[in-house]
Amino acid sequence: MSHHIIEAQNIYFNYPDGHNVINGISFKILHGESVGIIGSNGAGKSTLLMLLMGLIFTEKGNISIGEVKINKKNLNIIRQRMGMLFQDPDDQLFMPTVYEDVAFGPRNFNLDEDIVKKRVIEALEKTGTFHLSDRSPCRLSSGEKRSAALASVLSMTPDILILDEPTSFLDPKSRRRLINLLNTFKHTKIITTHDLDMVYDLCERTIIIKDGKLIADDISANLLTNKKLLDSCGLEVPLSLQNCPVCKKAK
Amino acid sequence: MSQIIQAISNVNQLDDLSRKKSIVHDLHPLSKFSVTIIFLVTVISFDKYNITGLIPFIFYPLIMLLAADIPVSVILKKVVIVEPLIIGIGILNPLILKDTINIFGLSFSIGWVIFFSILIKCSLTVAAGFTYLVTTGMDRIALTMRMLRVPKIFVLQIILTYRYISILSDEVARITKAYNLRSINKKGIKRIVWGSLVGQLILRTLNRADRIYNAMCLRHFSGEYHTGYIKHLALKDVLFIIICSTIIITARIFNFSVLIGNIVFGGRF
Numbered sequence: 008m009s010h011h012i013i014e015a016q017n018i019y020f021n022y023p024d025g026h027n028v029i030n031g032i033s034f035k036i037l038h039g040e041s042v043g044i045i046g047s048n049g050a051g052k053s054t055l056l057m058l059l060m061g062l063i064f065t066e067k068g069n070i071s072i073g074e075v076k077i078n079k080k081n082l083n084i085i086r087q088r089m090g091m092l093f094q095d096p097d098d099q100l101f102m103p104t105v106y107e108d109v110a111f112g113p114r115n116f117n118l119d120e121d122i123v124k125k126r127v128i129e130a131l132e133k134t135g136t137f138h139l140s141d142r143s144p145c146r147l148s149s150g151e152k153r154s155a156a157l158a159s160v161l162s163m164t165p166d167i168l169i170l171d172e173p174t175s176f177l178d179p180k181s182r183r184r185l186i187n188l189l190n191t192f193k194h195t196k197i198i199t200t201h202d203l204d205m206v207y208d209l210c211e212r213t214i215i216i217k218d219g220k221l222i223a224d225d226i227s228a229n230l231l232t233n234k235k236l237l238d239s240c241g242l243e244v245p246l247s248l249q250n251c252p253v254c255k256k257a258k
Numbered sequence: 259m260s261q262i263i264q265a266i267s268n269v270n271q272l273d274d275l276s277r278k279k280s281i282v283h284d285l286h287p288l289s290k291f292s293v294t295i296i297f298l299v300t301v302i303s304f305d306k307y308n309i310t311g312l313i314p315f316i317f318y319p320l321i322m323l324l325a326a327d328i329p330v331s332v333i334l335k336k337v338v339i340v341e342p343l344i345i346g347i348g349i350l351n352p353l354i355l356k357d358t359i360n361i362f363g364l365s366f367s368i369g370w371v372i373f374f375s376i377l378i379k380c381s382l383t384v385a386a387g388f389t390y391l392v393t394t395g396m397d398r399i400a401l402t403m404r405m406l407r408v409p410k411i412f413v414l415q416i417i418l419t420y421r422y423i424s425i426l427s428d429e430v431a432r433i434t435k436a437y438n439l440r441s442i443n444k445k446g447i448k449r450i451v452w453g454s455l456v457g458q459l460i461l462r463t464l465n466r467a468d469r470i471y472n473a474m475c476l477r478h479f480s481g482e483y484h485t486g487y488i489k490h491l492a493l494k495d496v497l498f499i500i501i502c503s504t505i506i507i508t509a510r511i512f513n514f515s516v517l518i519g520n521i522v523f524g525g526r527f
Binding site for chain 1: 270273274276277395396397421424428466469470472473474475476477478479480482484485486
């Protein structure tokens with residue numbers, strides 16, 4: 008079995024106050040798939056990502072990456088395979104310079120400093136942030152922070168990329184650049200977002216969740232044009248797929 | 259509001275200054291650490307009545323800052339912040355000790371002499387500490403501590419506390435901004451909401467710290483704080499230690515203020 012296959016089997020998660028956030032979700036994501044997880048606010052998207060990264064653990068059910076089950080013992084193996092981009096880049100950037108931040112992960116692998124440098128430069132160039140290397144992350148614009156945070160994930164050379172609201176804070180040009188950049192990442196991608204146009208652009212498959220339950224799992228083109236389904240889940244057809252608001256003709 | 263933004267910018271300013279390129283920044287952190295320790299021990303070792311002997315020690319942080327192209331005012335402001343604490347410690351001396359002592363042929367109250375001795379010593383040590391921080395950077399200081407076999411848990415505490423200060427000030431700025439925008443024509447923060455604001459601040463900073471810690475763990479952080487490789491001590495670093503410590507120890511043995519005074523005023527002191 009490919010070491011990139013992600014499988015969730017009937018998983019449940021409750022917050023300490025008893026609130027049931029994930030309610031029996033099951034899915035299987037194959038190697039190289041790009042999957043969008045969508046849902047209204049509070050549907051459980053971010054919680055699901057945290058479960059996938061082993062930041063929190065399921066109450067019932069299993070999640071496995073390849074042959075490895077996600078539990079406290081296997082966290083190191085899991086995290087070597089997966090990289091996560093946080094919703095707020097300020098949570099991800101904590102070192103004094105962008106270079107140091109991008110180098111933080113590779114250095115924790117105890118790699119030789121020359122290899123660390125090579126990885127950092129590669130990641131910075133890929134995300135177009137090389138010119139920011141010596142800048143302090145707190146002095147960057149939101150878009151620059153987002154790109155630097157992505158570089159910090161890419162420098163770890165993950166097999167699976169998990170992105171939580173990657174286009175939030177971005178202007179249209181930066182958003183387009185990020186989408187193009189993510190398109191070049193050939194391994195598995197899991198993206199939670201409210202930007203359904205991005206899902207349509209980037210993900211061939213979409214999972215819709217509502218109140219912690221999996222409502223639909225299908226090809227993006229099918230789900231994102233299903234107005235009735237999207238409406239029932241508090242979502243809307245992506246702008247790029249909506250009819251012209253004046254003459255009502257398809258775009 | 260502007261004061262809070264200023265405070266945040268001050269925290270970041272130390273980091274920014276520590277990344278400058280200069281002959282002092284380029285020195286090995288261990289060499290600067292050794293000289294700073296020698297400086298601190300020497301300053302503390304002075305007799306409580308010896309004010310004149312301390313005066314030449316002002317030149318060490320001054321020269322280091324000038325060579326590092328760092329405005330002296332940055333460090334002066336930090337010293338001024340701790341000055342009330344120092345005054346609080348030393349102010350009882352002039353009130354209790356009324357005897358007099360003869361310096362340069364003039365009689366001074368022993369209490370005031372001790373007070374100024376404490377004031378100068380503390381100011382010098384604080385200035386030297388900040389000079390080291392601002393010319394080295396917290397990460398390199400951490401690395402130096404690890405080289406000196408300081409336990410990693412202790413180094414980590416220092417580093418994370420230092421980083422927590424910026425998170426804390428960041429959150430304070432957000433909270434006060436939100437408060438001020440909804441309390442038009444009112445100055446300051448009402449006492450009645452202080453409790454909830456502080457509570458909110460603690461919760462928010464803890465949550466944020468937790469998220470940052472998660473981000474660290476996802477990048478394989480295991481308690482050891484890696485800040486990259488560091489060069490071995492070079493000849494210039496060894497020379498820096500030898501020259502500086504020689505000057506500092508010489509200044510401890512010979513009272514340069516008195517010697518210069520004697521030369522200028524023809525041996526009257």
